[in-house]
C-alpha cells in the first residue's frame with residue numbers, strides 16, 4: 001500500500017482525497033490542516049486516522065510514501081521543501097510556487113531528492129483537452145495562425161471558491177488560478193513560448209487581484225498567442241482555448257467541451273475521445289512503482305511559472 005499524507009484540506013484537497021481513497025493501492029495515512037477543526041473532521045471521516053495542524057509534525061511522526069500539498073500558493077514552497085527534505089514522493093498543487101525563484105529552488109530540490117515530483121494539472125488527464133491535443137497534432141486546423149486564451153468571469157473569485165487568498169494580488173487572481181493550466185497546455189502542445197506584451201489592470205483596492213489582462217505571447221515559430229482576460233463583467237463565465245489555423249478553428253470551451261469547424265463552415269460541437277480519459281492517481285501509483293507513467297513534473301511546473309510571473313506582474 002502507498003501511504004499518502006495530505007496537507008491542506010480545503011476545496012481541492014478534499015476533491016483529491018476521494019481519488020486516493022478509490023485507488024486499491026493507496027491508503028490515506030494522515031492529514032494536516034492549519035485549521036484544527038478541519039483537520040480533525042477530515043481525519044474522522046477517513047476512519048480516525050491521525051490529524052495534524054503542523055505539517056512538520058506530520059512528516060516527523062508518520063511514515064509516508066507520498067505527500068499531496070494542497071495549501072494556498074504562497075505556502076507551496078515552504079511546505080513542499082520540507083516534504084522533499086524528507087525524501088518523500090510529492091504531488092504539488094499548481095502553480096508550483098509563488099515566484100520564479102521559489103519554483104526554481106523546488107525543482108532543483110526535487111531533482112536532487114530523486115523522488116517522483118508531480119503537479120496537479122488535471123487537463124492532462126481529461127478527454128476534452130487530450131482530444132484537443134490529438135486533433136492539433138493531427139493537423140486538423142492546418143497551419144497554425146493564432147492561439148487564443150479567453151478567460152471571462154462575471155465575478156472573481158467564482159462563487160464556489162470564495163476565499164481571501166484567491167481574491168488577492170499576492171497569491172490569487174485568475175491569471176494564476178486558471179491561466180496557469182492553459183500556460184502549461186500551451187507549452188505542452190505548442191512548445192516554448194515567450195511573452196511579448198502585457199497589460200494588466202487592477203481594481204482600486206491595492207490588495208486585490210487583476211480585473212483585466214491583455215497579453216501577446218509568441219510561439220517559437222512566431223505564431224502569436226493572445227490572452228484576453230476580464231472579470232466583473234456581464235454575462236456568463238467563458239474560458240476558451242482556441243487554435244486558429246489556415247484550414248479551420250478548434251476550441252476547448254469551459255475546460256471540457258470541444259467545438260470546431262473547417263473554413264467556410266459553422267463552429268459546431270465535436271465529439272471528445274473518451275478513451276483518452278486518464279487518471280492522475282493511477283499514474284502516480286505507476287510512477288511510484290517505477291513504471292512508465294504520465295506525470296507533469298516540477299520541470300513543467302517551473303516552465304509554466306516563468307511565463308505566469310511575467311503575466312501577473314504586467
Ligand SMILES: NC(=O)c1ccc[n+]([C@@H]2O[C@H](COP(=O)([O-])OP(=O)(O)OC[C@H]3O[C@@H](n4cnc5c(N)ncnc54)[C@H](O)[C@@H]3O)[C@@H](O)[C@H]2O)c1
Pocket residue numbers: 007008009010011012013032033034035038053055070071072073075079093094095120121122161163177
Ligand atoms: N488543480 C486544480 O484544478 C486546482 C483547483 C483549485 C485550486 N487549486 C490549487 O490548490 C491549492 C489550494 O486551493 P483551495 O481552493 O483548496 O484553497 P482553500 O483555501 O480552500 O484550502 C486551503 C487549505 O489549506 C489550509 N492551509 C493553509 N496554510 C496551511 C499550512 N501552512 N499548513 C497546513 N494547512 C494549511 C487552509 O486552512 C485550507 O483548509 C492552491 O494552490 C490552488 O491554486 C488547484
